[in-house]
Amino acid sequence: MAALNSPLRVCRGILKELRILKGPQYKQTMAYNYILQQFRKNQVTGERYCRAQREALHASGTYLCLLSSSRHHLALHNLYHAKGERSTEEAAGLVGLQLPTQPGGKGWEK
Amino acid sequence: MLRSLVALHCRLGQTVAFSQRHLIQRQQSLVSDLQKARCYGMATTERKKFYEDVSISQGEGGLYEINLDRRKLKTPKGKLFTVPNEALAIAVATEWDAQKDTLKFYTMHMTTLCNTALDNPTQRDKDQIITAALKYLETDTICYRVDEPPGLVELQQVEWDPVMDWIEKRYNVVIGSSSSIMGPQIPEKTKETFRQHLNSYNFWALTGLEYVITQLKSVILTFGMIDRYLTVEQAVLLSRLEEEYQIQHWGNVEWAHDYDMYELRARTAAGTLFVHLASESSTVKRKLLQD
Numbered sequence: 001m002a003a004l005n006s007p008l009r010v011c012r013g014i015l016k017e018l019r020i021l022k023g024p025q026y027k028q029t030m031a032y033n034y035i036l037q038q039f040r041k042n043q044v045t046g047e048r049y050c051r052a053q054r055e056a057l058h059a060s061g062t063y064l065c066l067l068s069s070s071r072h073h074l075a076l077h078n079l080y081h082a083k084g085e086r087s088t089e090e091a092a093g094l095v096g097l098q099l100p101t102q103p104g105g106k107g108w109e110k
Numbered sequence: 111m112l113r114s115l116v117a118l119h120c121r122l123g124q125t126v127a128f129s130q131r132h133l134i135q136r137q138q139s140l141v142s143d144l145q146k147a148r149c150y151g152m153a154t155t156e157r158k159k160f161y162e163d164v165s166i167s168q169g170e171g172g173l174y175e176i177n178l179d180r181r182k183l184k185t186p187k188g189k190l191f192t193v194p195n196e197a198l199a200i201a202v203a204t205e206w207d208a209q210k211d212t213l214k215f216y217t218m219h220m221t222t223l224c225n226t227a228l229d230n231p232t233q234r235d236k237d238q239i240i241t242a243a244l245k246y247l248e249t250d251t252i253c254y255r256v257d258e259p260p261g262l263v264e265l266q267q268v269e270w271d272p273v274m275d276w277i278e279k280r281y282n283v284v285i286g287s288s289s290s291i292m293g294p295q296i297p298e299k300t301k302e303t304f305r306q307h308l309n310s311y312n313f314w315a316l317t318g319l320e321y322v323i324t325q326l327k328s329v330i331l332t333f334g335m336i337d338r339y340l341t342v343e344q345a346v347l348l349s350r351l352e353e354e355y356q357i358q359h360w361g362n363v364e365w366a367h368d369y370d371m372y373e374l375r376a377r378t379a380a381g382t383l384f385v386h387l388a389s390e391s392s393t394v395k396r397k398l399l400q401d
Contacts, residue, residue: 018204021207022207022208030166031200031201031203031207055338058341059386061342062379062383062386065376066219066376066379066380069375069376070372072368072372073217073376074214076372080365081365094365
């Protein structure tokens with residue numbers, strides 16, 4: 001089983017984010033080729049300590065975090081903040097409250 | 111008598127004209143300042159996507175440029191947008207390529223950081239940036255501890271103390287923590303060590319460093335991440351430790367807590383990557399061909 005931050009996992013994570021961003025043609029992007037090239041270049045055989053590889057792994061993990069966090073942030077932004085100011089009713093509904101109805105007011109009788 | 115009066119009048123007239131010209135110049139510079147501020151304010155607004163194809167090319171001096179269709183990308187101040195290496199150029203190009211119908215500048219953190227480094231909108235030099243960044247050390251998030259509730263006190267000890275130990279060993283400095291409102295007394299020697307260390311970074315990397323420090327409100331966590339002791343996720347969690355503790359008690363609100371966390375993660379990750387890529391100097395040395 002791949003470790004939580006194994007290079008393979010990070011690599012696949014980044015490629016997945018690129019696919020979400022670009023759709024089926026993600027394999028033609030510059031980023032796709034660059035990422036694969038970098039991961040191949042930093043492959044080492046055997047379990048020896050390699051400083052450059054560790055640095056590359058940290059950088060790739062950081063990039064994965066950037067891509068996935070931006071995606072999540074944008075999704076939440078579109079869901080909650082993109083439409084501008086909410087009506088009083090909507091704002092109340094957001095925290096599970098209802099506006100009081102007015103006894104004797106407009107529309108009360110019907 | 112009359113002549114001297116005329117002469118005086120002339121001189122006065124000149125000074126008036128001079129001061130008027132001076133005033134107009136100042137007004138003009140104020141207007142251009144406002145324009146500059148406005149083009150940076152653009153970052154929060156959206157714009158229609160005006161290009162299809164994004165590519166990078168290597169221009170003069172080995173710097174990389176971004177091309178949107180046939181046009182070259184420029185900074186908000188109108189400079190040519192150039193970055194020092196391919197990885198950074200690809201990261202920026204990917205951001206532009208990922209935009210759908212409208213350009214959402216608030217999601218393009220790498221582009222924003224490059225623009226800041228290129229334009230330097232606040233007109234600061236390295237020393238000023240270092241001083242501003244080090245100000246955060248005096249009020250560093252992980253130096254301030256609470257006295258109560260006991261759960262949070264323990265959480266802060268368990269989570270923050272290892273990072274504190276690490277940085278004190280790594281840089282051979284004394285920082286310490288405190289639960290008083292004044293914070294810990296940080297020795298001058300510590301500040302001097304960090305100042306020298308920061309000074310070893312170039313201007314671009316410093317721009318990124320200051321950005322991360324202001325996001326995390328912590329110099330210590332930032333160094334932890336730049337030195338690859340912490341991942342972005344860990345650093346963001348440690349920076350928001352009290353908030354996370356309160357969430358465990360009172361529940362998570364997606365449109366506030368998660369929204370903030372993902373934004374902070376994205377910004378921190380962008381800043382960290384920016385520092386690493388900007389201070390990178392990997393050159394490929396080829397062996398000479400032997401006949």
